Amino acid sequence: MGNGDPPLRLTALCLTAHTDFSTGRGCADVDRIARECGLIPEALFPALDQLVTFLASWTVALASGDLQWELLPTANQDQRATDSTPA
Numbered sequence: 055m056g057n058g059d060p061p062l063r064l065t066a067l068c069l070t071a072h073t074d075f076s077t078g079r080g081c082a083d084v085d086r087i088a089r090e091c092g093l094i095p096e097a098l099f100p101a102l103d104q105l106v107t108f109l110a111s112w113t114v115a116l117a118s119g120d121l122q123w124e125l126l127p128t129a130n131q132d133q134r135a136t137d138s139t140p141a
Contacts, residue, residue: 065091065101066108073125084114084121 068090073080088098102112102123112123 059104061091061093062101062104065093065098066105069105069109069123070125073123078110078125078127079123080125081120081122084119087121 068087069080072082072087084095084098088095091098091101093101098121102109102121108126110124110126112121114121
């Protein structure tokens with residue numbers, strides 16, 4: 055994450071706090087995660103899309119409204135961050 059955008063860093067921290075580290079996956083209510091990140095739900099989705107060096111995937115379950123995500127393994131996060139750093 056480096057010194058990037060503070061809302062993105064807070065979002066990454068929030069997702070990490072709600073992740074089951076035995077699986078690398080998490081699930082929580084969209085509104086709850088957005089509120090904890092200081093975002094409105096509509097602003098959460100673009101933030102998640104920007105976390106490509108942190109998240110393997112994310113989706114919203116239509117039936118429950120829960121946000122589900124999977125973190126990249128730490129080694130992959132480091133590699134993607136290096137790959138996306140401008141030269």
